[in-house]
Amino acid sequence: MSSILTNTSAMVALQTLKGINASLTKAQDEIATGKSVASAKDNAAVWAISKVMEADVNGFKAISESLALGESTVAVARQASETVSDLLTDIKGKIVAAQEGNVDREKIQADIVALRDQINSVVNAAQFNGLNLVSGTEDVDILSSLDRKNDGTVSASNITVNRQDLTTSAGVLGTGTDLSANATLSAAAATNTGNTATITLAADADVSADAFEVTIGGATVSFSAGDITGDQDAAASAITNAINALGLVGVEASVASNVITLTSTRAFEDVSVGATKNGGATGVTLSATSIGERAETLTFSDTAAVNDGDGYQVTVGGTAYTYVAGKGETFEDVARGLKAAVDGGTIDGVSTQVAQNSSGQWELKIDNDSATSLSLARAGAADGTASGGLFGLGGIDVTTNAGAEAALGNIETLINNAIDASAAFGSAEGRIETQSDFISKLTDALQTGIGSLIDADMEAASARLQALQVQQQLGTQALSIANQAPQNILSLFR
Known part of the structure; x- marks a missing residue:
């Protein structure tokens, strides 16, 4: 049945053309934006996932910058500690030369002082953007990752870089818990008798x-x-x-x-x-x-722990000598620090040595070869300011036989401290570099994943566009034909 009031064919053709035009518009949008999911209305779930991943990508880009800054800072510290190690090796050469009695020790001492001043200059200058890792004891955290859990919570991860204090600061004995029980003196005086x-x-x-x-x-x-x-x-x-x-x-x-x-x-x-x-x-x-050897001993506990800021003091002949431990140090470090302090005091006739006894306890041995007996005392307290890793460098004096002999033992401790610092910074720098490479690759992987979710397939979009354009032309012609159908009814009334 034909009707001049209702053109069903035209209605069908119009709806078809509208659908083709909508699809054509979407294809054109995909080609113009390059995205198959450009907004939440295109695909809410995929769009939400992509936005979360894009936020993570931006976060990881910031982390890359943090890692680059941290790597540069650690690299500066490593270079400084390696330079300090080389300079200390040069000082050792001077100290070895001073062991001979027929050399000009005053000139050798002048060279040592110049090298020591250069070490201080290197340590003070070893900063990057105001951060110096070879001065102080507080650790530094470098932002290294963002960790997203299944429930959507996000937490930051850090790479902790331990400062390696290469200053010559003496430290300050604290006023905290009394630690004197951790050190035992063999006698109240160091006598000169055999x-x-x-x-x-x-x-x-x-x-x-x-x-x-x-x-x-x-x-x-x-x-x-x-x-x-x-x-x-x-x-x-x-x-x-x-x-x-x-x-x-x-x-x-x-x-x-x-x-x-x-x-x-x-x-x-x-x-x-x-x-x-x-x-x-x-x-x-x-x-x-x-x-038995002629020496009194200050014996340290083999069970107590040494904490950052724990200080110990030995008094020889009325003069107190102090060493305050830094982070991660042991009683061996305390004993060697006190040795450097006493040696730096240049007490006439007094010499020191550090050793372990048969029980594994570290000992500071003090020998008195002077004309009189010297009183001995010890003390210890927590919560002090740590001595620098090169404490004792300023006390090296090779102008005397005793000073030259003491310096030979003390310089080995300082060299080992500088080498340990270089190794620690090298390990940290390597870890940061590895993490930086991983973050770069992870960012690329996330961006690839986002692209696979929302990017348009341009080949398919192009082919679809051409097909829709043909469909649009055919739909237009079909609508035109449908609109002409009522005209055919006029022929029935002629």
Whole structure:
């Protein structure tokens, strides 16, 4: 049935053309914007996901900048610590040269002072954007990542870079918890007297048929049968004279009747003792097989921990010497720091050494070779200001024999501190570089993922556009034909 009031065909053709035009508009928008999902109305779920990912990409770009800044800062610190290590090695060469007695130690000391000033200059200048990692003890956090969980919460991750203090600051003893119980002194004074051992010869009216052999500090005196005539007292006197004739440094022998007293004033060195009569122990009695070293000890606990700011102090002859531990240090560091402090005090006749005892405890040994006894005391307290990693550098003085000898041991500690700092900065710089590379790749992957979600397939969009244009032309013609259908009804009334 045909009707001049309702043109169904035209209505269908019009709706079809509208649909084609809508699809054509969408295809044109995709080509113009390059996106298949340009707004939330195109695909709300995909659009929301893409926006979250775009926000993460922007965040990671900021993180890349943070990592670049952090890497540069650490690189400056590493270069500085490596330079300091080289300069300390140069100082060691000067100290070794000063061990000879026939050199101009004043000129060598002047060179050491110049190198020390250069180290201070390097440490003070080693900053990037105002941040100096070779001064102070506080750690520095570098933003390294954004971590998004399944529930949508986001948290920041950091790479912590430990400062490596290479200053020469002395530190300040705190007023916190008393830590003196963690250090034990062997005596209240360091005396200048030596330690002794005795050799007692048994009563023997005639020793002419006897052979004697005495060893002390690796040296030996021996008498064959017939070398000594008389009784045990004569034998003791002959042996005493022979021991003194050896000229052993720091070792003397004295005699009273049949008892030989061996005295050692050697610092930090035990002296072995042995004696035989006719090849055996019968007829001689030893009070000890060795003479202990002459030194008092400050022994540190093998169970207590050392925290940042824990300070320890040793007083020698009324003068206090302090070392305050930094982060991550141990009692070995404390002992070596106190050694550097005491050595820097240049007390006449006083020398020091750091060692571990048989129980694994670290000890600071203090020897007194002066004319008088020196009082000793110790103290400890928490919450202090840490000493610098190169503490003791300013106290190096090679103008004297004692100073040159002490400096040789102390410079090794300083070199090791600088090397440890360089290694720590190198590891941190490598980690930051790895993280920076990962963030760059992760950002590219996220951008690729966003593109796969919302970017238009330009080849498909182009082909679809051409097809829709043809459909539009056909739809227009179909609508035109449908609109002409009522005209055919007029022919029925002619």
